[in-house]
Amino acid sequence: MTRRKRYVQVGVGARSRGYTVALVKTMKSTCELVGICDTNRGRMELCNRKIVKDLKGKAVPMFLDTEFDAMIRRLKPDVVVVTSVDCFHDQYIVRAMDLGCDVVSEKPMTTDAKKCQRIVDAVNRTGRDLKVTFNCRYMPAMVQVKDLLMQGVIGKILSVDVHWILDVDHGASYFRRWHSEIGKSGGLLLHKATHHLDLANWFLSANPVEVFAMGGRRFYGAQSGMVKRYGLQGHSERCLTCRRRGKCPFFMDIRKSADLKGMYLNCEKHDGYIRDRCVFHKKINIMDTMSLVVRYDTGAFLSYSLNAFTPYEGFRYAFNGNKGRLEFEHIGAPLTSQGKVLPAKGMPGGMRIRLYPHFKLAQSIPLKKFKGSHWGGDDRLMADVFGAKSTKDPYLRAANYASGAMSILIGAAANKSMRTGQPVKIASLVKGLPPARLPKMKQW
Ligand SMILES: NC(=O)c1ccc[n+]([C@@H]2O[C@H](COP(=O)([O-])OP(=O)(O)OC[C@H]3O[C@@H](n4cnc5c(N)ncnc54)[C@H](O)[C@@H]3O)[C@@H](O)[C@H]2O)c1
Incomplete structure (x- = not known):
């Protein structure tokens, strides 16, 4: 029998719970949680209470952020799982690798190009493994779209329009929390768009080359009116x-x-962290309205927008290929900012995939059924990251640091472009970064 891998978790807030469940319960044949680390002792105690009461496990040793090195030396973990506030990811990723550990990091891998460079240098220096957990790649609906594009149903992809809207419940929540300060989250183009842009990179099997962006804070914050x-x-x-x-x-x-x-x-x-801060507070300095264009190494163009104050939530990816067009969209229900669903009789809703081949009948592609958190993505991600050696994945969903970097560097380039009014080349931001590993696309 192979030895179970030893894990520690850094940052035990809301998102960390899914990891704790995997490490203590669902993946316990391959994993062992041996310690936790956070700046907040109260949340570590809560995490241990959950481990004992809900997961029937044993409480693990707790360490403050200042005791991270001591934790690694004492517990000798194989892997550090980073689920802390975004702006601290880099410091734990780099230190963990320098102390001889592999790392599993939540998205976004980090919050700016300088920190990204530190991570790339640390991977190159230590040779350690860094996985970035893009759970969206594991959602069955996303896999279905990726599969269609890989089969070449619309031929070579020449351009894609991507629009995400976040509603007044979920979208507003970013303006109540630490995410609302650019120094902590990098802004929504890093924190949130990392999912949407990683999906774009992965769907296209392409690496971004150049970015131009505009954006503003038009709804939340003290100055929006x-x-x-x-x-x-x-x-x-x-x-x-x-x-x-x-x-x-x-x-x-x-x-x-x-x-x-x-x-x-x-x-x-x-x-002293306040979780219900006013969405119109003066400390809010991230944007809520953003648009950007990206040129890829395959020649494809992306146009992307993100708005965080809409009555309902949803997205649309519309791929234009030299053999046709594929549309993938989700339209959620209108909500109050307390999450109460508002009636929307006769309005469109739900998830759809539509294929429009050139000169042939258009068709609606039936969606495969799925359940579980984040549209069925989380459980599949956990099984892949924490399970026994996985079988060969034709979609190459397991993302390493290069994929983690390519998605956040679009956001970092966009933030720079907004400051300077100029297009920004990805290669000008970070040195020594290889292209992301992405599956081959069938072309026409
Ligand atoms: N993939 C997804 O779907 C998804 C969903 C939500 C959050 N996330 C990511 O998970 C991470 C955590 O987000 P969350 O929603 O749990 O936030 P949270 O605020 O609930 O938890 C963050 C935790 O980090 C701790 N922390 C703060 N500073 C720290 C430091 N210097 N060192 C160690 N710990 C520190 C906080 O005390 C808190 O316990 C973020 O990176 C976020 O982007 C991913």
């Missing part, structure tokens, strides 16, 4: 204590969710 429109002058820093709560369409009561209360409100005393 929306406070006055809603009549919320004199609002507080957070919902919990806000005098304008009765008037505000974005009011959220953090005490009403047992999960949010346990994980954040009850843990505030340890680090």
